[in-house]
Amino acid sequence: MFLAILLLLLGLIYPIAYYVKSNNGEIRIVATTTTSLYVTGLLDKLAEEFKEEHPNVIIDFVPVGSGEALRRAANGDACMVFVHAPSLERVYVDRGVIVNGTIFAYNYFVIAGPSNDPAGIKGFSSAVEGFKRIYVAGERGQALFVSRGDLSGTHVREWILWRKAGLNPNGTKWYIEAGAGMGKTLLIANEKNAYVLTDISTFTKFKLEGRLPNLEILVAGGDELINIYSAYLVRSCDGIKAEVAKEILEFVGTDFQEIIKIFGSDEFGSPLFNPVSGNEKYLAMRWEELSNE
Amino acid sequence: MVFMWGEVLEITSRSVMISLSATLLAASWSILASYALTRSKTASKYVMPVLQSLVGIPTVLIGLLLYTILSRSGPLGFLSLLYTPNAIILGESILITPLLITYIYGSLKASLDTYGELAYVLGGDKLGIASLVIRESTPQLFSSIIIAFSRAMGELGIALMVGGNIKGLTRVMTTAIALEVSKGEFELAIALGAILVLITISVAVIVNLIKKWWER
Numbered sequence: 001m002f003l004a005i006l007l008l009l010l011g012l013i014y015p016i017a018y019y020v021k022s023n024n025g026e027i028r029i030v031a032t033t034t035t036s037l038y039v040t041g042l043l044d045k046l047a048e049e050f051k052e053e054h055p056n057v058i059i060d061f062v063p064v065g066s067g068e069a070l071r072r073a074a075n076g077d078a079c080m081v082f083v084h085a086p087s088l089e090r091v092y093v094d095r096g097v098i099v100n101g102t103i104f105a106y107n108y109f110v111i112a113g114p115s116n117d118p119a120g121i122k123g124f125s126s127a128v129e130g131f132k133r134i135y136v137a138g139e140r141g142q143a144l145f146v147s148r149g150d151l152s153g154t155h156v157r158e159w160i161l162w163r164k165a166g167l168n169p170n171g172t173k174w175y176i177e178a179g180a181g182m183g184k185t186l187l188i189a190n191e192k193n194a195y196v197l198t199d200i201s202t203f204t205k206f207k208l209e210g211r212l213p214n215l216e217i218l219v220a221g222g223d224e225l226i227n228i229y230s231a232y233l234v235r236s237c238d239g240i241k242a243e244v245a246k247e248i249l250e251f252v253g254t255d256f257q258e259i260i261k262i263f264g265s266d267e268f269g270s271p272l273f274n275p276v277s278g279n280e281k282y283l284a285m286r287w288e289e290l291s292n293e
Numbered sequence: 294m295v296f297m298w299g300e301v302l303e304i305t306s307r308s309v310m311i312s313l314s315a316t317l318l319a320a321s322w323s324i325l326a327s328y329a330l331t332r333s334k335t336a337s338k339y340v341m342p343v344l345q346s347l348v349g350i351p352t353v354l355i356g357l358l359l360y361t362i363l364s365r366s367g368p369l370g371f372l373s374l375l376y377t378p379n380a381i382i383l384g385e386s387i388l389i390t391p392l393l394i395t396y397i398y399g400s401l402k403a404s405l406d407t408y409g410e411l412a413y414v415l416g417g418d419k420l421g422i423a424s425l426v427i428r429e430s431t432p433q434l435f436s437s438i439i440i441a442f443s444r445a446m447g448e449l450g451i452a453l454m455v456g457g458n459i460k461g462l463t464r465v466m467t468t469a470i471a472l473e474v475s476k477g478e479f480e481l482a483i484a485l486g487a488i489l490v491l492i493t494i495s496v497a498v499i500v501n502l503i504k505k506w507w508e509r
Binding site: 001002003004005006007008010011012013014015018019022028030035036038039044058060061062063064072075076077181182183184202205206209211236 | 310311313314315316317318319320321322324325364365366367370375376377378379382386420423424427428431434453457458459460461462472474475476477
């Protein structure tokens with residue numbers, strides 16, 4: 001009996017110590033975000049830069065999938081959202097869950113595939129045409145395609161491309177749903193000599209590390225493959241936190257653009273993202289189109 | 294992106310403190326619950342099989358259920374526990390409770406069969422018998438604590454769902470490993486995994502030393 005009480009008391013030390021320590025006047029802003037964006041390190045950089053001007057503000061990034069990031073926001077468990085899935089964002093914008101949308105960066109998806117390119121898509125300027133060729137080759141048993149299958153921003157974009165091509169690969173033998181993050185999906189595609197839709201930063205990183213010897217970029221660039229990153233304020237967030245979150249949004253769209261312009265150059269040889277400045281109208285238009293897909 | 298050793302140390306100690314707290318808390322109520330179960334034949338007959346089957350429950354399921362409860366839109370949202378180490382402690386202590394009760398119940402039952410009647414005949418009161426039986430099964434209790442701690446250290450689903458893998462706040466060994474895998478830093482992920490295993494082994498050794506000292 002004594003032992004049970006002793007264990008209980010010992011077990012309560014850390015939780016209580018944490019609770020006491022946490023009431024120290026810091027403002028913690030929870031921001032849900034997509035893992036693929038978080039792992040680039042850009043958001044940690046943002047938290048760091050913002051803290052320099054606002055020492056008592058800590059931005060807590062919760063890296064999950066795009067779908068989960070928005071769902072958590074709808075449940076009131078985030079103050080901000082950083083995502084890249086316009087058609088999903090649209091649903092939550094329309095429901096009034098997220099407001100003050102700010103496009104803060106963009107880059108491009110690419111179609112990667114085996115070097116021998118059995119579907120013959122290398123150098124295509126249209127991703128949709130590429131997908132059509134992959135479908136035909138797949139049906140002939142000459143090509144495989146690996147999908148994220150996790151309702152991530154990348155996965156949603158892949159659906160849109162299939163829909164634009166007027167094709168439905170679901171249920172076919174050559175269409176593999178990984179149900180995994182971008183990195184693991186790329187490794188599966190590499191193992192199976194399959195085609196895959198990927199964001200450029202994850203692909204470049206894995207390629208540079210020599211993990212994808214069988215894959216190369218076959219289709220890149222173009223409006224169909226643009227990847228737009230947006231930040232939002234969650235409407236259920238209120239009080240001082242909402243004020244700070246608005247300041248963060250403002251910062252992301254202005255001063256932080258200078259950092260986005262160069263971020264990643266050291267590691268990858270070229271920046272991972274493009275800043276929005278000068279392209280606001282074009283990006284807003286593209287976002288609008290993508291969100292209606 | 295260089296992973297700082299200071300950060301590794303911070304994540305490691307956070308992991309140990311969270312899992313240790315969860316294990317101690319779960320052990321305290323599991324001892325009482327197990328003793329209560331040994332006193333009631335019908336309860337143990339129906340409760341024990343259920344608890345035994347819950348030992349392997351997916352951690353992500355507990356994490357998800359706990360998330361819906363602790364979410365701001367959930368019944369306990371007002372506690373602001375979500376995204377704190379305490380939420381992970383709560384989840385892990387729930388996770389390992391069936392495991393602890395299953396083990397502790399077994400050893401209490403055994404020592405109750407051995408000493409219970411004797412103590413009763415010798416005129417022990419209720420509390421006295423309970424204390425004796427629990428003390429006699431302490432060695433097994435230590436072993437079950439090692440197993441429970443190892444399970445708490447190694448779980449990922451709860452830490453991800455209710456902790457959120459927030460840098461400097463709720464990032465623990467398993468969520469850090471998962472994140473490094475997403476980054477493609479497999480070597481680093483394996484190194485972190487090795488540290489995790491090393492720690493659970495060291496804790497097992499330490500607990501065994503305490504057990505030896507106790508039995509002396």
